Amino acid sequence: MSKSEEYDVLVIGAGISGEEAALNLANQGYKILIVEKDLSVGGKMIHLSKVFPTLDCSACITTPKVSETARHPNITIYTYSEVSNIDKKSKYDFRALLTKHPRYVIEEACTGCQLCEEACPVTVQDQYQYDLVGRKAVYVPFSIANPRVAAIDIENCSLCGACEKVCPADCIDFTQEEEEIQIKVKSVVIATGFKLFDPTLIPRYGFGVFKNVVTAMQMERQLVPTRPYNNVLRPKDGKVPDNIAYVLCAGSRDETVGNPICSQVCCMYSIKQAQLLMGALPMADVTIYYLHIRSFGKGFNEFYQQSKDMGVTFIKGKIGKIEEIEEGNLKLRYEDIESGVVKEANHDMVVLSTGILANDGISSMFKDKLELDPFNYVMQKDILANPAQANIGGVYVAGTASGPMDIPDSILSAGAASAEIAGYLKEGEDHEK
Amino acid sequence: MKNKIGVYVCMCGSNISDYVDVEKVKAEAEKIDGVHVAKTTMFACAGSTQQEIEDDIKELKLDAIVIASCSPKLHLDTFRNVAQRAGLNPYNYVQVNIREQGSWAHSDNPPLATEKAINLVKGGIERVKHSKELIPIKIPSINAVAVVGAGISGMRAALELAEMGTTVHLIEREHFVGGRTSQWNVLFTTNETGQEVVTRLYHQINSHPKITLYTGTEIIGKKGSVGEFNLTLKIKPRFIKPDCKHDIKNLEKAIEVCPIEVDDDFNFNITKRKAIYKNYDSEFPEIPAIDCEACNKCGECVKICDDIDLNQKPEEVNISVGAIQLSTGFNPYEPAKGEFGYDEIDNVITLQQFKRLIELNGGELKYNNKEIKNIAYIYCVGSRQVDGPNKYCSRYCCTSAIHTSILVKEKYSEINNFHFNRGIRTYGKQEKLYHEASEAGDIFLQSFEEAPPQVERIGNETIVKINDILTNNEELEVSVDLVVLITGMVPREYEGIVNTLKVPVGRDKFFNEIHPKLRPVETVIDGVLISGACQAPLNITESVKSSLAAASKANSLVSSGEIELEPTMAIVHNDRCTWCDKCTEACPYNAIFKIKHDSKEVAEVSKSLCKGCGMCLPVCPENAIDLIGYTDIEMESMIEALIN
Known part of the structure; x- marks a missing residue:
């Protein structure tokens, strides 16, 4: 017989939206289970540098939420875990199966001392630094991870046992197995976030071939306090770039790659990075190639104007092709829309402002049919009056699982989800009385 | 005095340590009397560091802590909670800001930034030495919320609050509910009409026992503060008897006979309405209202319908609520x-x-009796202004304009749409509308801010000229039958609310939140929340999300029946006070009263009204007022350390 646990609300995903929804509900006294498939909570936001339009340090805004969530007496978190078979038996009665993957490290015992990392002989690319640098096969995911404990990447592990020998807490455990827990809840929040567009699908941009073509997330990692090189450097030769180009709408507003819609955040994060770059590399030129600048939110247009005043160059133009020229520099061929002529420009580093896409595998978690919109985001059945409601009664959506949006919008969307759920649960309680 | 102090110097990743030598700051702190332990840390706010500080407090029996990191605006509560969990009084903690006031401000001069950080930390240590154990004040809270504005945001918030078990007073200035949403016909993306959405919500509100709806009502007075606001409402007369049979037929006849016609602001003045009116047939509440400013009390309507009572007078009602949620919406520019x-x-x-025109028009699309075939839409009117004050983007207008142009073309297939824009901002999924309009043959012409299109009347023709950057900056001219100005959003007139509630407004004149990510629906006035388009331009879905988020916050604030307030407040030393009245004049919260104490008159500060702003302190000629948490001895020893 496997373990079984009961909660009021299951929150799937521990990014900013999941945390916000969970905290709101937990503060109202509901018992919450958060299931996170990654090794740490914090989602994408915890990996960002400063966030627009206020230029607050992202880690400084997420970490208090992360630790509040982690410590809340009404919240239970399972990281490195997944849910499946979510089955609505009746109103207020959902059953699901939680699968906890083995970390091969005893979570409660690990102190995060990282001695195992020093001992481990295997180096692979570090997904949390977006492959800019390497990590070991046993590793603490990143410095502000929560829980800040090690895990073994068993696929790359050579099973040499070096980590086991050095671990002062004796917490390496290769015998760990997948654990299954039966879950019973009254309501479900889908806060599964988004995935980033894979730029290798646009071969003419040369990502993966030309080393100095990077994604915006890779640039973001070069700008965070915990940045890998402690400076902004070109991956190919470690030179400090002085003429950086941004290519907007990489994988957005593009039928040919299957994503016809606008990703809503790329204009703003690119403008933000341009401002941060001007601070980090005062001598560098930054050019943003765009179709339309979409600085629509509160304070956004002012932020855009500010970047122009700081000297960021904006060119309305669609990039046709990127080629590598001497010394790893890059030649951009583009249609300059203002003059109607095809032009070329050289830059020493190119950042692709990759768009965001709906995450896979959300509807397959549910036994009933969870409806998606034409872009594979969770369908909002009553988007005008009840924006968090999915098609299955008692299932709600928060943040980018329902469509592209920025952090402030995700937080409001999570707030809306928690209000709708609180109303729904309260109705159930009144009914029981 | 505290003498087992822990000092933690944060690197903030590298936000601080790139410019401030944190090891040096730590070393200097260690030398100070009373400092028991000093450490540097990568992120003081990270979960693991919080745990480390907790453990230190317990194991080393620290009696106070100083954390030198970022602004207390961000993390004051984080570290107070650390202290609390470790059994230390949270007020035996001082946060020193060496980031915003140190590394960030002086990134050009690391040595001096370090020196400044050392002095700030010294000041913090001296201050914490004199800190006292304080206990937050708990005040009772009424589980009721006043929601101001019965547009889509307000209606939706009211319903959700009521469903969560909170009593709601829904206050609408107009005689009818629905706000701007009721003025729009078919909505993106569901093809429901605005009036249908409003009808749906109204029926739920009407049948909910926890919601009281006030129409024609404004807040004219406020006393008290979070937990218990006492509001005075002024209700305009509707001039229809409240407890009559409401014979709709007779009331309709009364509208017919009314001799007075005024501009119909529901239709943005493109039509006229009577002094007794309903904006549209299925409007709520169902009974018409008489516009007291337009009515000359001729009595024609009374002759036909005895439900009408022209002698009704404005009423005043007092209500008590724990919190206030503002959803006062927007005006078109x-x-x-x-x-x-x-x-x-x-x-x-x-x-x-134009949106009203299409809805009201039947067969042919006409304006001023002229058939319309070619339409020019001019974008960003009143938004993203180069010379004017509105620097912001109004967010909803690109999508709304394109959606409207699609609707008009569906209804009248002969129409040609010309969009004179400054870069179309159909963000997110709204992009598919832009695509749809382009596919349908709409023409998009674009200019930059510096060279907007021009509208001219030449003879009988109305011409729109543009230097179109999409065709090599060529000057193009289009002769059109109608020019539609895509006007953005400005906040509704709110002087009354701002004056009564003292809600802060931003540079864009919309209400301002505390922080767009940390506290997006709260204002600096405790217990006053904002939601919907009074905060920033938002579309319907976005407004509803923000109103639900605010409802959730309002509910968690008032529903437990008790609110915790900062113990930071002024206290009067009775022995020194001579009641000169200077402090009451200085107090912006009317929190100071005259009382009798030992046969002399002295000032007393109300615990629930005082916000601890400190305005009364400098005006007191006897130095008889102290601010708890910022007492003279704390501040003076801090300053002493800073300047030495």
């Missing part, structure tokens, strides 16, 4: 006379007028 021909050329109208 009103173009200046001559702005793109507005109010000068007779076929120039606004988007909002």
